[in-house]
Amino acid sequence: MPKITLNGKSIEVADGITIIEAYKQLDEPIAHYCWHPGLTIAGVCRLCVVEIEGNPRLQIACNTVVQDGMVVNNNSEKVKTAVKWGLDFHLINHPLDCPICDQAGECELQNQYMEFGKYDPEMAEHKVKKRKVVDLGERIVLDTERCILCSRCVRFTNEVSKTNELGIFNRGDRSEVGTFEDKPLNNKYSVNTVDICPVGALTSKDFRFRQRVWYLKDKPSICTGCSTGCSVNVYYNEEGIFRLKPRFNKDVNGYWMCDEGRDIYKHINKENRMVRGRYKKDGAWCSTLPLETAKKAGEKLRTYSADQIAVLVTGQYTNEELDVFVNYAVNKLGTKNIFHWKNNPDGWNEFDGLLLRGDKNPNSKGLQKVLQKHTVGGEWKDLVNQIDKFKAVVVAGPENLQAYPDLKEKIGTLARLECVVWATADDNIAFEGLMDFTYLIPQKTSVEKSGHFTNYNGLEQKVDVVTTLLSDSLNLEETVELLVGESVDMSQREKEDMHVMKKNYFTTERGRL
Amino acid sequence: MFKLSDEGINFVKKELARYETKRSAIIPCLYRVQKENDGWVSPESVSYLSELMELPEAWINEVLNFYTMFNKKPVGKLHVQVCNNISCCMLGARELTDHLCKTFNVKPEEISEDGKITISKVECLGSCDTAPMMQINDDYHENLTPGSAEKIIKGMLNGN
Incomplete structure (x- = not known):
């Protein structure tokens, strides 16, 4: 293990790491663009220069391996001047459009300039004009003027997604990043290039111009898009959730996440949610508070005998919720007829080799474990085979209805039963197909509750409350308690929710000052 | 739709086998395409070459755009x-x-309108001792x- 000295601090580091990695370990500031821990070394931005004792020239820290006894610094005047000029060169052709640039506020170029910049530019030449607002497919917009040619995105498509769409074309100051003939960049991981772009050259169509980043707060969570369970940061304010970004987790997703997962925030936001509880009576829908709907559903449900009740459950709830839910279904409702509803049984084990899995539920493993514990559990087809036996069904439905494309068909089958109690977070037109004695109970989504999800690999990951969007929706635990006739004290919870909402409001208010 | 001749395809295969990485063969292959495609490299021919060489289009385009000797x-x-x-x-x-253009x-x-001639200004062709000079085709x-x-030029135009 080599011992080195960085900026006067000695540190012992692992063999074979580079100087920049040592700087990161020590949490010392070092300027850099092109270096990214998840990609290979390019060494093109020349900003991470350091002075190594005994070495006449400055070296780049990202491509120099540490050696025992090295004495390195990046706070001498020589280094500072080099970095200042390096930054000035990067800015020669960079447009000064920060006020209308979507990256402003999380721009590396801004951040680095604040920290290491020259503040007195000496470049008087006209800037080279390049193409702006180049449409690169469904999710990405490219601005070639803002690009500083760090090549992170090119390396990403070559090394991680292995789709090789991007390249740097032309040369000299006319160099620009792009795809061949502006072909769309429609790979399944394309938005990662937006995340790693240090400037506003690649921006996400979904997010651009919707919110300034300084009006957003972020909290860690887990992506519920599939059973991989990538670690993410959720960006939100009091208006709702605006985007998801991957959070580094070496055991699960590394630095990346898929594009599909980035869309899950959409079903969490209010406009797609089931806001009020609903039940159908004499062919017409009535709406009440979620709590009241659950109570009404419980009253109806308890008029059936245990063997007339079927339970259908999806792996979209936390371990804690599922544990209580299945336990109550078996012991209080007394039914052994519990079925696991899968989004696509045929493609269940599909895997694209990087992150995406066919199982579009965050907690299928957790559900299977709970079902095994109670030695219950069949498949959807088992339910269909004996459907005439049942009169009522309790559905712990999917939070993400998009992941269940055959929803309408399944609802058609369930509508044959006399009574349907459905716990759902999202509203959908397909629910209209249900008959009298249907109870739709609004649920909380994964960002509104805390618990654990077990991913495909059996790894248990904790999620915490990120924000509260609908304060009176229930979680599955409360729902099943109400269904069996127990009472739930909502007052305490409401207080907590209000506290969270107020806190969110305060943070964003503060941002506006 | 552009296609290389059988000889051209054999040439590409030979070049691919010649280097350690496929990427190294891009320049000679682009030259061959330019020769067989009336002196220029079209986007379609890049797509064709990318299939033939089993390399991404972007990689070929990077080389094509970097060098001025490809039209x-x-x-x-x-x-x-x-x-x-x-x-x-x-x-x-x-x-x-200016004189030639006029x-x-x-x-x-x-x-030109009849498609017979293009006159372009280029950077150094490495023949300074015999300046001024021009390159006509090869x-x-x-x-x-x-x-x-x-x-x-007139002699060559009439000879054609």
């Missing part, structure tokens, strides 16, 4: 490249270019005067 636009049957670097300019290369009624970098013509250059 990204159609050129005339005679591609006259007049050197416009220092030595040639000091000996009247700019005037020579004589053959064509703008620089553009293709051949150098050196120590030019406006008159001699005109005569050479």
